[in-house]
Amino acid sequence: MSQAPEVAGNPYAAELAAAKKAVALAARLCQRVQRGILQSDIQSKADRTPVTVADYGSQVLVCLVLKKELPAHSFSIVAEEDSKDLREDGAQEILEHITTLVNETIVNDGSYNMSLSKEDVLAAIDGGKSEGGPSGRHWILDPIDGTKGFIRGDQYAVALGLLDEGKVVLGVLGCPNLPLKSTNKNNCSSSGDQIGSLFFATIGCGAQVEALEGSEPEKISVCSIDNPVDASFFESFEASHSKRDLTSSIAEKLGVQAPPVRMDSQAKYGALARGDGAIFLRIPHKSYIETVWDHAAGSIVVTEAGGMVKDASGNDLDFSKGRHLDRERGIIATNKHLMPLVLKAVQEAMKEEQ
Secondary structure: OOOOOOEOOEOOHHHHHHHHHHHHHHHHHHHHHHHOOOHHHEEEOOOOOEEEHHHHHHHHHHHHHHHHHOOOOOOOEEEOOOOHHHHOHHHHHHHHHHHHHHHHHHHHHOOOOOOOOHHHHHHHHHHHEOOOOOOOEEEEEEEEEOHHHHHHOOOOEEEEEEEEOOEEEEEEEEEEEEEOOOOOHHHOOOOOOOEEEEEEEEOOOOEEEEEOOOOOOEEEOOOOOOOHHHOOEEEEOOHHHOOHHHHHHHHHHHOOOOOOEEEOOOHHHHHHHOOOOOEEEEOOOOOOOOEHHHOHHHHHHHHHOOEEEEEOOOOEOOOOOOOEOOOOOOEEEEEOOOHHHHHHHHHHHHHHHO
16 A cells, blocks of 8 residues: 655655545534434434434545545444344335435535435445454444534534554544634634534654644643633533543542533533533443544544543453444543642542442
8 A cells, every 4th residue: 555645744645635635524414404303314223322313424425525535545434323223124214325425425515426316325335344353454434433422412522533553643623603712601602603623643753633624723722720720621521421420529529629521422522622611521331332433533533632531440442343442441531730630530530439
């Protein structure tokens, strides 16, 4: 495989450009669907997570753009959705709808002169069946992270990462409902500000944000707060995603004064990376196993912005084990000053819980 040209010392410059294009296009489809969401656009998967037409459409567009922009690369993508439900007898109408949406998004964008059939759409969705693992290159995609937030009209993200020999080397987060300027209360922006943020990071090159519609990229960094009393923390909007009694006990141990900021999706990682808050805690219920696509893109955006992302034992997250994270329960993201304090509080609280 020939190496892509390096741009300003970034060995993944071609992949980053393709990933940004793919995420921005998928986000455009998602925005359109969210604006006019109808009940018929929501299908229940077996685990009752609402899956929308946009979820499938987003996956199709990301797979399509990556293949078009990086034709010389062997293609492997670990993604959340498969086409099983869409191949059922009653799903023809929804498949038709997805195909139309994807084709209209391609036409409106104008980059590609092509039209997909229903069979093309099913094949593109099933392109995401890779198992990932420790060798080779694998894209990791969550086509809509925060589906419930999406359905409510709140935060969600199109999250795309690249794994190279078991390590996340690149991440892009498209957050269509997150203001471009900081949402930090101390750094308030007027309501006239632009909505829609595209965060991206490549290993060793730092993290940046630009408008989803395109703008001059700005370098971002996590906040420098070193006293937890001054810190605010993010947690999942959905109570089922994290043990809130445990997170409030951790906050109490740290002396955190501010109430938690509850937000759906990996938009939290983007907000944390630019200093909107100081700590992100996710302590799931014991039976819950984290998937790689829920954290790959977000975690590199935070670490390249100068932050740290660890499991509850203080280990780095290991994305090389396939579709799931092999980790101790709990994920913590914060800056380097606060991490030892947060880890200690998390471990104490978890011990008390047991």
